[in-house]
């Protein structure tokens with residue numbers, strides 16, 4: 001009930017669309033296009049977008065290139081730590097179908113099987129203009145209440161979970177926690 | 187020329203190595219696998235303090251792995267390639283951590299991608315390929331396509347989805 005009210009609230013959607021905060025997390029080649037997008041020339045801060053080091057306060061996760069299984073685990077953990085509503089933009093052809101790494105043994109072929117993506121950008125590598133266009137498109141989708149990747153993830157969690165388990169093995173979450181135990185204080 | 191001097195010096199001390207000048211600032215030294223540790227120690231003592239990389243070449247037609255230690259000397263400005271071969275089935279070699287400590291990472295990398303066990307290496311764990319479940323991927327007999335189909339699925343245009 002709670003999130004249905006939130007979702008249909010026009011005011012909240014309007015507010016959300018104008019304060020998308022990005023998780024500072026880059027994969028693949030695309031990370032190099034973000035500094036120009038963020039700084040003076042293209043300047044995404046005029047749309048109310050900034051990057052934040054805190055996962056819990058962020059709304060937007062950028063997948064900026066090819067994803068290896070090892071990175072995908074981190075992406076899933078980060079994505080699940082973010083609070084609803086949350087959005088994902090995937091840059092370049094690598095997350096779509098692995099692009100030039102189609103025959104690589106260590107690149108995830110279709111990102112959409114593992115986490116829900118809201119906006120895709122085609123190209124290798126997309127220029128800052130393309131990234132800005134995707135951001136504006138995402139803002140429009142959020143405002144109209146159409147960016148519902150996070151809801152898709154909740155509703156089809158079984159499906160995503162099954163694909164993740166098939167790639168990493170059944171108890172991968174436990175094994176990852178064992179690795180991170182040193183850094184977890186509580 | 188400094189390269190020829192170096193070659194002469196090395197061959198004088200170790201009569202069993204094959205050393206030759208490849209070109210300006212490149213020297214190649216071939217040595218059998220039993221003798222490599224002592225040659226390595228000597229090279230380190232005459233100025234080859236920097237281990238830039240260890241590369242491994244898989245030659246299935248000869249049944250060997252070739253290990254190449256790329257060394258750099260700051261005093262002489264010479265790049266020396268120290269080469270040795272090891273048999274391909276159940277490959278095993280000794281670690282060079284006691285000579286160049288940074289061999290730690292390179293040996294772990296080679297263990298991961300070629301499956302060569304380095305005796306005496308304290309920490310042979312997976313580095314990039316978490317939970318790898320096939321033969322090491324940079325060996326020539328690793329079948330990429332079969333692995334990809336099994337692990338990631340294939341695209342089916344009729345269903346517009348990935349099948350496993």
Ligand code: SF4
Nearest residue numbers: 029065066092094124
């Ligand atoms: S789409 Fe191109 S630029 Fe982007 S990660 Fe893949 S190879 Fe790199």
